[in-house]
Amino acid sequence: MKMISGGVCAAKGYKANGVHCGIRKNRTKRDLSLVVSDVKAAAAAVYTLNLVKGAPLTVTKNHLADGYAQAIICNSGNANTCNANGIEIAEMMSELVEKATGISADDVVVASTGVIGQPLDIAPIAGGMEKLYAGLSYEGNAAAGEGIMTTDTYMKEVAVEFELSGKVCRLGGMAKGSGMIHPNMATMLVFLTTDAAISPKMLQKALSGDIQTSFNMLSVDGDTSTNDMVTVLANGMAGNEMITEENADFNTFMLALNTVTVQLCRMIAGDGEGATKLLECKVDGAKDLQTAKTVAKSVICSSLLKAAMFGADANWGRVLCAIGYSGADVDVNKIDVSFKSAKGDILVCKDGTGVEFSEEKAKEILLEKEIEILIGLNSGDAKSCAWGCDLTYDYVKINGDYRT
Amino acid sequence: MKMISGGVCAAKGYKANGVHCGIRKNRTKRDLSLVVSDVKAAAAAVYTLNLVKGAPLTVTKNHLADGYAQAIICNSGNANTCNANGIEIAEMMSELVEKATGISADDVVVASTGVIGQPLDIAPIAGGMEKLYAGLSYEGNAAAGEGIMTTDTYMKEVAVEFELSGKVCRLGGMAKGSGMIHPNMATMLVFLTTDAAISPKMLQKALSGDIQTSFNMLSVDGDTSTNDMVTVLANGMAGNEMITEENADFNTFMLALNTVTVQLCRMIAGDGEGATKLLECKVDGAKDLQTAKTVAKSVICSSLLKAAMFGADANWGRVLCAIGYSGADVDVNKIDVSFKSAKGDILVCKDGTGVEFSEEKAKEILLEKEIEILIGLNSGDAKSCAWGCDLTYDYVKINGDYRT
Numbered sequence: 001m002k003m004i005s006g007g008v009c010a011a012k013g014y015k016a017n018g019v020h021c022g023i024r025k026n027r028t029k030r031d032l033s034l035v036v037s038d039v040k041a042a043a044a045a046v047y048t049l050n051l052v053k054g055a056p057l058t059v060t061k062n063h064l065a066d067g068y069a070q071a072i073i074c075n076s077g078n079a080n081t082c083n084a085n086g087i088e089i090a091e092m093m094s095e096l097v098e099k100a101t102g103i104s105a106d107d108v109v110v111a112s113t114g115v116i117g118q119p120l121d122i123a124p125i126a127g128g129m130e131k132l133y134a135g136l137s138y139e140g141n142a143a144a145g146e147g148i149m150t151t152d153t154y155m156k157e158v159a160v161e162f163e164l165s166g167k168v169c170r171l172g173g174m175a176k177g178s179g180m181i182h183p184n185m186a187t188m189l190v191f192l193t194t195d196a197a198i199s200p201k202m203l204q205k206a207l208s209g210d211i212q213t214s215f216n217m218l219s220v221d222g223d224t225s226t227n228d229m230v231t232v233l234a235n236g237m238a239g240n241e242m243i244t245e246e247n248a249d250f251n252t253f254m255l256a257l258n259t260v261t262v263q264l265c266r267m268i269a270g271d272g273e274g275a276t277k278l279l280e281c282k283v284d285g286a287k288d289l290q291t292a293k294t295v296a297k298s299v300i301c302s303s304l305l306k307a308a309m310f311g312a313d314a315n316w317g318r319v320l321c322a323i324g325y326s327g328a329d330v331d332v333n334k335i336d337v338s339f340k341s342a343k344g345d346i347l348v349c350k351d352g353t354g355v356e357f358s359e360e361k362a363k364e365i366l367l368e369k370e371i372e373i374l375i376g377l378n379s380g381d382a383k384s385c386a387w388g389c390d391l392t393y394d395y396v397k398i399n400g401d402y403r404t
Numbered sequence: 405m406k407m408i409s410g411g412v413c414a415a416k417g418y419k420a421n422g423v424h425c426g427i428r429k430n431r432t433k434r435d436l437s438l439v440v441s442d443v444k445a446a447a448a449a450v451y452t453l454n455l456v457k458g459a460p461l462t463v464t465k466n467h468l469a470d471g472y473a474q475a476i477i478c479n480s481g482n483a484n485t486c487n488a489n490g491i492e493i494a495e496m497m498s499e500l501v502e503k504a505t506g507i508s509a510d511d512v513v514v515a516s517t518g519v520i521g522q523p524l525d526i527a528p529i530a531g532g533m534e535k536l537y538a539g540l541s542y543e544g545n546a547a548a549g550e551g552i553m554t555t556d557t558y559m560k561e562v563a564v565e566f567e568l569s570g571k572v573c574r575l576g577g578m579a580k581g582s583g584m585i586h587p588n589m590a591t592m593l594v595f596l597t598t599d600a601a602i603s604p605k606m607l608q609k610a611l612s613g614d615i616q617t618s619f620n621m622l623s624v625d626g627d628t629s630t631n632d633m634v635t636v637l638a639n640g641m642a643g644n645e646m647i648t649e650e651n652a653d654f655n656t657f658m659l660a661l662n663t664v665t666v667q668l669c670r671m672i673a674g675d676g677e678g679a680t681k682l683l684e685c686k687v688d689g690a691k692d693l694q695t696a697k698t699v700a701k702s703v704i705c706s707s708l709l710k711a712a713m714f715g716a717d718a719n720w721g722r723v724l725c726a727i728g729y730s731g732a733d734v735d736v737n738k739i740d741v742s743f744k745s746a747k748g749d750i751l752v753c754k755d756g757t758g759v760e761f762s763e764e765k766a767k768e769i770l771l772e773k774e775i776e777i778l779i780g781l782n783s784g785d786a787k788s789c790a791w792g793c794d795l796t797y798d799y800v801k802i803n804g805d806y807r808t
Contacts, residue, residue, distance in 0.1 A: 050728035051734065052725060052728030052756070053728075082724055082757055083757065083758070115719075115721065116721025116725065117721040117724070117757075117758035119758075226721075226724070303799075303803070304803055307802075307803030308803060311803070311804030313804065315519075316521060317483070317485070317519060320456045320486055320520065320630070321454065321630050323455070323456065324454035324457075324630060325453070325454045325455070332456050349521065353486055353487065353521075354487070354521035391803075393800050395800075396799075399707070399708055399711030399712060399715070400712065400715030
């Protein structure tokens, strides 16, 4: 599994572009992105479990019902959610793609991200479509990646190269997501592309399985968005033997997928709204997987722990507290806790009780940008990992006045 | 139901005091409180559901097993939780009370609040006991209230006067709680006293019922503490006919209890760590009570909405979003949302869709200190209310470096 560049254009046969069309007032910020495959691709997606769903998700779900798609359009600056004409606008976006590219509107994935409850004007999208289409290129991944950003501070993309039945395949993707991120099935917007040949059914199986250990273990603020989804297109242009069952190639594909999604998770968590640190909570010794996941997520979601990490304060009592209210069935007298970073690691709690440790050393470890919170439950073999970020002044600032 | 002064000393026969004994370094902050009843009292309590429980809770539970108690001792500055000798220290606190007051150690409620995982030194408590006992008075409620404060910015007490079988009764209480507050059975520390005569069984029934609509509907930060409990002592000195069943007197008592607890909830929420605003989320038109409660709690707990309220931003999309991921079974196309304060009220969402409204008027309403978020589900008759506060820079500041 080799990391490569190119993001959503890393795989064979994918062009992309992103432009400023005018949804956002800031003319220097791209707000409309398009990704197209040279040929029709197998497609799979997972959607937010929020009962309030963005109109684009409903439209995309209809378009992917047959298991295939060929293009992705996504705007930022407006979520097209809770609007009376939302479905109509999302359909119009697909039709604009059909008009520009010749790809059937039924094969278009539509996504929107931004403020909820303000009608999305189709005019700037219609006006920008010509420029967007004209600029499509096999190196357009960065422009497309920028076009889907909202409060993100950096563009997020990653890609890998791997082999299936002797053929070199690639899988890459881009993501946006900084706030309103909390695992509950799909979260944020993630667009993945691959040139591997895989049936729609197996592609959906791979994606639905993957998110259980990737995006569903990610939380920035405990808020599950209305608009978030993860989609993957597989156009088969790598020429490998089509994956139609759970064989060795499927396992390799799953590994490639997980390599990309976990990396995107880390990027999204590290770029959480206002975040100064990436937090990884690694739980082992759990009696079963669900226990490990419940504990890891509860710790990564604790506002108190997140604030302590911002202050580089080794306040492990908050880790114990978050485990205690997680609902997981654990023996609190067996819990060990350590903090770890590039500066080393330090044990702060053993068998549920505090141990003496150097506050200086702990501070040095916690001042780093990437912190691991290691929890040993000492009650079995299951393990899990969750990603999050610290809670900072800037999170409050960004969200105290998002709309203006 | 008449509001009166006196807090935990409002009812007949309760003395209280609070002193600085040296658990905290700050010599101007009282850190040890004592409340005693002139006679043995029926006692009831509810405890945190956190699996990690403070040692004082275990000791208190044992002491209340017979349904009676006569004194309460509580220190701030150290939670006596996750310490190897925690139970021993909590028992020693009861024994110190017995030595000073002559009240059996078995009739002492013990509570601690503060940092988790640092051994609690008994020496300052032993050293301060003489002064604490000597200063007990029927007007000592304020000193006791101050002694249990941690990051609270003001002392919280309330009391009411009511009649039972022709006798004037009083019920009052004090509370501490500012961070690590999230409803899951008992939360924070609340000590209630009454001179009403009520059996231990009915007292527990009253308290367990009450918290479902009071403290369990309160959240500051989503973190359920390890040490929190609500206790009530009823010494019968009002001379009313003993309440032993669910009769009219019991209902009056419940009303008095709820009047006090709801007021304490509002005080705790309004004094949430770093809070600048009290938020009340009132849900009506729910198909059942559980739906109403789930919706109200989800909205009051949303970090994004809390930050928007800090910024006085009428970002109602975040209300819809929080309803959508609450898990409650609601029809999103029937939801109405309004914001209300002393400056008036404004409808911002009707039938799940945004309506045009004056941003200026909304801003004026949201700049107030007490904000109501009114949600109409239009699907039934059940209603509920939850209390919380905004998310501010100061919450991050307070919790970024709590221990130092």
